[in-house]
Amino acid sequence: MTNRAEHSCHHCGISFGWNPLETRTEDDTTQLFCCRGCQGAFRLVCAAGLGGFYSRDDRALPTVSGATSAPYRDDDLNRHVAADGEYCRLDILVCGISCPSCIWLLERMIARVSGVAEVSISYAGGIASVRFDPALTLPSAIFESISGLGFLPRPYTPALSDREARRERNDLLLRFGTALFLTMQLMAYSYSLYAGYFQGMSPAIKSILQYASLLVATPVVFYCGWPFLAGAWQSLRARSPGMDLLIAVGALAAWIYSAWALAVGRETYFESAAMIVTFVLVGRLLELSVRRTALSGIEALYAAASQRATLLEQGGHRDVPAADVRPGDRLLVRQGERFPVDCLVLEGETEVDQSLVTGESVPVLVQPDSEIRAGCVNIAAPIQVQALRPVGHSYLMRVAALVRMAQAGKPALQRLADRIAGWFVPAVILLAVLVFAGQYVAVGQGFGPALMVSLSVVLIACPCAMGLAVPAAVLAACSRSAALGIILRSGEVIERLAAVQSVFFDKTGTITMGQPQVISFCTFNGLDELEVLSAAASAEQPAAHPLARAIVAFAAEIGLLPGECRGFAITPGKGIRGETEGSRRILCGSAAFLEEQGVPLSGRDDREIAGDTEVLVVIDGRLAGRFLLCDQLRPGAEELVSSLISRGLDLMLVSGDAQPVVDRIAAAIGMGRALGNMTPDRKLELVQSTQAEGRIVLMAGDGVNDAPALAAADVSCSLTGSCDIALENADIIITGDDLRRLATAHRIACTTMSVIRQNLAWAFLYNIIGIPLAMFGVLTPVYAAVAMTASSLLVSLNSLRLMRIKHHG
Amino acid sequence: MDESIILLIILSLCLGAGCWLIFIWAVKKGEFEDVEKPKHRMMDDE
Numbered sequence: 001m002t003n004r005a006e007h008s009c010h011h012c013g014i015s016f017g018w019n020p021l022e023t024r025t026e027d028d029t030t031q032l033f034c035c036r037g038c039q040g041a042f043r044l045v046c047a048a049g050l051g052g053f054y055s056r057d058d059r060a061l062p063t064v065s066g067a068t069s070a071p072y073r074d075d076d077l078n079r080h081v082a083a084d085g086e087y088c089r090l091d092i093l094v095c096g097i098s099c100p101s102c103i104w105l106l107e108r109m110i111a112r113v114s115g116v117a118e119v120s121i122s123y124a125g126g127i128a129s130v131r132f133d134p135a136l137t138l139p140s141a142i143f144e145s146i147s148g149l150g151f152l153p154r155p156y157t158p159a160l161s162d163r164e165a166r167r168e169r170n171d172l173l174l175r176f177g178t179a180l181f182l183t184m185q186l187m188a189y190s191y192s193l194y195a196g197y198f199q200g201m202s203p204a205i206k207s208i209l210q211y212a213s214l215l216v217a218t219p220v221v222f223y224c225g226w227p228f229l230a231g232a233w234q235s236l237r238a239r240s241p242g243m244d245l246l247i248a249v250g251a252l253a254a255w256i257y258s259a260w261a262l263a264v265g266r267e268t269y270f271e272s273a274a275m276i277v278t279f280v281l282v283g284r285l286l287e288l289s290v291r292r293t294a295l296s297g298i299e300a301l302y303a304a305a306s307q308r309a310t311l312l313e314q315g316g317h318r319d320v321p322a323a324d325v326r327p328g329d330r331l332l333v334r335q336g337e338r339f340p341v342d343c344l345v346l347e348g349e350t351e352v353d354q355s356l357v358t359g360e361s362v363p364v365l366v367q368p369d370s371e372i373r374a375g376c377v378n379i380a381a382p383i384q385v386q387a388l389r390p391v392g393h394s395y396l397m398r399v400a401a402l403v404r405m406a407q408a409g410k411p412a413l414q415r416l417a418d419r420i421a422g423w424f425v426p427a428v429i430l431l432a433v434l435v436f437a438g439q440y441v442a443v444g445q446g447f448g449p450a451l452m453v454s455l456s457v458v459l460i461a462c463p464c465a466m467g468l469a470v471p472a473a474v475l476a477a478c479s480r481s482a483a484l485g486i487i488l489r490s491g492e493v494i495e496r497l498a499a500v501q502s503v504f505f506d507k508t509g510t511i512t513m514g515q516p517q518v519i520s521f522c523t524f525n526g527l528d529e530l531e532v533l534s535a536a537a538s539a540e541q542p543a544a545h546p547l548a549r550a551i552v553a554f555a556a557e558i559g560l561l562p563g564e565c566r567g568f569a570i571t572p573g574k575g576i577r578g579e580t581e582g583s584r585r586i587l588c589g590s591a592a593f594l595e596e597q598g599v600p601l602s603g604r605d606d607r608e609i610a611g612d613t614e615v616l617v618v619i620d621g622r623l624a625g626r627f628l629l630c631d632q633l634r635p636g637a638e639e640l641v642s643s644l645i646s647r648g649l650d651l652m653l654v655s656g657d658a659q660p661v662v663d664r665i666a667a668a669i670g671m672g673r674a675l676g677n678m679t680p681d682r683k684l685e686l687v688q689s690t691q692a693e694g695r696i697v698l699m700a701g702d703g704v705n706d707a708p709a710l711a712a713a714d715v716s717c718s719l720t721g722s723c724d725i726a727l728e729n730a731d732i733i734i735t736g737d738d739l740r741r742l743a744t745a746h747r748i749a750c751t752t753m754s755v756i757r758q759n760l761a762w763a764f765l766y767n768i769i770g771i772p773l774a775m776f777g778v779l780t781p782v783y784a785a786v787a788m789t790a791s792s793l794l795v796s797l798n799s800l801r802l803m804r805i806k807h808h809g
Numbered sequence: 810m811d812e813s814i815i816l817l818i819i820l821s822l823c824l825g826a827g828c829w830l831i832f833i834w835a836v837k838k839g840e841f842e843d844v845e846k847p848k849h850r851m852m853d854d855e
Contacts, residue, residue, distance in 0.1 A: 103849075104849075122842075122846075166842070170836055170841075173836050173841055174833065174836055177829065177832045177833070177836065178829065181825050181826075181828065181829045181832070182825075184825070185821060185822060185825055188821070189818075204811050205810070205811060205814060208811060208814055208815060208818070209814075212818050216822075
C-alpha cells in the first residue's frame with residue numbers, strides 16, 4: 001500500500017500521513033483526525049455545544065504528553081481547596097496552554113461542570129481559579145474536564161512570594177497614579193511661574209501658585225517617593241550608596257530648598273522634586289511589567305515527581321501516594337507511567353524514556369538489576385521494580401536541592417546605575433559641603449544663604465533623566481526582543497548578557513533537535529528502494545520508539561503510508577519483528593539484534609556509520625536495507641556559533657553523551673571545545689569554576705540535567721519546549737527553533753548597554769554643566785526647566801532607537 | 810483676580826481628585842491584574 005496522502009487533523013491541525021480516523025458531524029460532513037485523543041476531544045467539544053471553537057483562527061492545541069490516565073483523587077485535591085463564602089475555591093495550574101483559544105475553550109468547559117459558579121484563567125500564568133459548590137461537584141470532576149481536553153492540570157497553591165509580588169505591584173501602581181495626578185497639577189502651576197519669571201507676575205499670585213505647588217508636591221515626595229526614602233535609609237545603614245539614595249537626596253534637596261525659598265521669597269523648584277519621583281516610579285513600573293509571573297521551578301520539579309505508585313503485595317496491588325513508598329517495596333510500573341522513585345528492576349524488560357532526567361531522547365533498555373531514576377517514563381512494557389530510596393532522596397529531588405543552592409549562591413552583578421550612583425552621591429554631597437564651607441567661611445555669607453546655595457548644588461546635580469535612562473532603554477529592548485521571539489525574564493538580564501564572556505551549550509535538545517532523523521537510506525542486493533522502505537515503515541508503524549517514528553516519518557515524507565502489520569513484537573532496545581502484506585517477514589533493528597536472529601550481515605560497510613545510529617531491515621531472512629539516523633542540528637546553530645565567536649566570546653559544548661559524539665557535533669558547528677560525560681553536578685561545577693576565574697557565564701540548556709547549571713550561570717537561556725524547570729530557571733527564552741535568536745539577543749543586549757551609557761552620560765552632562773552655575777549662586781529656573789525637559793526627551797528618543805533592531809542583521 | 814485663581818486651582822484639584830478616586834477604585838478592583846486578557850476577550854462573540 002503506497003498511496004500518497006497528507007491529511008490535516010481537524011482538532012489539533014497537524015499534517016499527518018497515516019490512515020485518518022473519521023467522524024461524521026451533525027451537519028453531515030466528515031472530519032478527519034490524527035489520533036483517538038483528538039477524535040475524543042472533538043466529540044467532547046461538540047457534545048458540549050462548543051463547536052464554534054473550530055472556526056477560531058488563533059487556535060493551536062497543546063500536545064501535552066503525560067496527561068495522566070490515573071484518576072484524580074479527591075482526598076489529595078481537597079488539600080488544595082480553600083473555603084470562599086458558601087463556595088470553595090481551587091487554583092489549578094494548567095499546563096499546555098498555548099493560545100487564547102485554549103483559554104476560551106477551557107473556561108467554557110470548566111464552567112459546564114455542574115456546581116461550578118465561576119472560572120477565570122489568567123493569561124499570564126495559565127492559572128485557573130475556580131469557584132464551585134462542594135455539594136454539587138468534586139474537585140476531581142473539574143480536573144477530569146481539563147485533562148479530557150488534553151491539558152495537564154496540577155493543583156496550585158499560590159506561593160507566598162507570588163501574593164507578595166502582586167501586593168507590591170498594586171502598591172507601586174497606586175503610588176505612581178497618585179504621583180502622576182499630582183505632578184500634572186503641579187506642572188500647570190510651574191509653567192505659570194516660569195512665564196511669570198520672564199513677563200512679570202504680581203507677588204500675590206506668585207505666592208498663591210507657590211503655596212499650591214507646596215500643597216501638591218509634598219505628598220508626591222513623602223507618600224509616592226516613600227519607597228526611595230526607605231531604600232535610601234537602608235542603603236545608608238548598609239553603607240552602600242545606590243540609586244535610591246541619589247533619588248532621595250535629589251528629591252529631598254529640591255523639596256527642602258523650595259520650602260526654604262518659599263519662606264524667604266525666592267524661586268521654588270517643587271516640580272523638580274515631584275518629577276524625579278514620578279519619572280523613577282514610571283521606570284520601576286516598566287521594569288516590573290517586564291518580569292513575568294512564574295511559579296518557581298523547584299515547585300514544578302516537585303509536582304513532576306509527587307505522584308502515585310502501585311504497590312505490589314501478597315494477593316494483589318494497591319495504589320498509594322509515592323511519598324508512602326519505603327525502600328525495599330515492590331512496585332509495578334505500567335506502560336506509560338513515570339517511575340515514582342529511584343528503583344531497581346526485578347522482573348521484566350522494557351525501555352525507558354529518560355528525557356526529563358538526562359535530556360537524552362533515545363530510550364534506554366532496562367533489564368533485571370538495572371537502576372532507574374525517578375521521573376523516567378516506562379514506554380515499552382509493564383515491569384516490577386524495587387524501590388531503592390524514598391521519594392525525597394531521589395535523583396530528581398537531589399537536582400531540585402542543587403538548583404535551590406545554586407540559585408541562592410548566584411552572584412549578583414551590581415547594576416550600572418547603582419555603580420555610578422555609588423560614587424556620584426558621595427561626590428555631590430562632598431561638593432555641597434565644600435560649597436557651604438566656602439560660602440559661609442570664605443565669602444562670608446550668612447548661615448541661611450550659604451546652606452541654600454549648597455542645597456541648590458545638590459538639587460541641580462541630581463539628574464532627573466537618570467531615573468528614566470535605564471528603564472526606558474530596558475523597556476524598548478524587552479519589547480523589541482519579544483517581537484523578535486526572544487523573551488527576557490527581567491531588565492537586569494540585559495546588563496549581564498552584554499557582559500557575558502563564556503558560553504556553555506548543552507548538546508541534546510539545544511544545539512541539536514533532540515529527535516533522531518533519517519540521514520541516509522540504502523538497499524542491498526539490488527532491491528527496490530520504495531518497496532523496502534514501505535515494508536520497513538509498515539513494520540515500524542506500531543512501535544513508539546523515536547527511531548521507529550523517524551523511519552515512519554521519513555517514509556511519509558516521500559509519500560509512503562505504512563501498511564498493515566501483523567504479529568508485531570518488540571525486543572526492547574534491539575529491534576522489532578512483524579509481518580506485512582503478502583506474508584513477508586520483516587525484521588528491523590541493530591546489527592547485534594539481527595546477528596542474534598541468525599541473519600547473515602555480509603556486504604555492508606561498517607566504516608560509514610561513524611557516530612550515527614544504524615537500523616537494518618531484513619525481509620524474509622535477507623538483508624534488505626539500512627537506515628542511518630542521527631540527531632539533527634537545530635537550524636541556525638552554525639551561524640550562532642560563528643557570530644558569537646566573532647564577538648570574542650568563548651564557547652564550549654557540554655553534554656551527557658560520550659566524548660566522540662560530542663566532538664563530532666562540536667566540529668560540525670565550528671565550536672572549538674567540547675566536553676562529554678557531563679552529569680548535572682559536573683555541569684554545575686564547570687559553571688562555578690569558570691565564574692571563580694572571574695568570567696561571566698551564559699548557559700544554554702533544556703533538560704532537568706541542565707537546571708543546576710542554568711540556575712548558577714550569570715545568564716541562562718532555554719528554548720520553548722524545554723522542561724519546566726529549565727524554563728523557570730532561564731533568564732532568556734527563545735521561542736521557535738531558530739538558534740540564531742540567541743545571537744540577536746546578545747546583539748540587542750550590547751546595543752542596549754551602549755544606549756544606556758549614552759543616556760546616563762547625557763543625563764549627567766546637562767547637570768554637571770549646571771553645578772558650577774549653582775556653586776556661584778546663579779541658578780535660574782529657566783535652566784532647570786530646559787535641562788530637565790530636554791534631557792528627559794533626549795533619553796526617551798535615544799532609547800527608541802532600539803526598536804529598529806532587526807534579526808541577524 | 811486672586812480669588813478667581815484660587816477658585817480655578819481648587820476646581821482643577823477637585824476634577825483631578827475625581828479621576829484619581831476612579832483610578833484607586835480600579836486598582837482595588839483588580840482592573841490591572843491581567844492586562845493581557847481584555848484584548849483577547851473582545852474577539853469573543855458573546
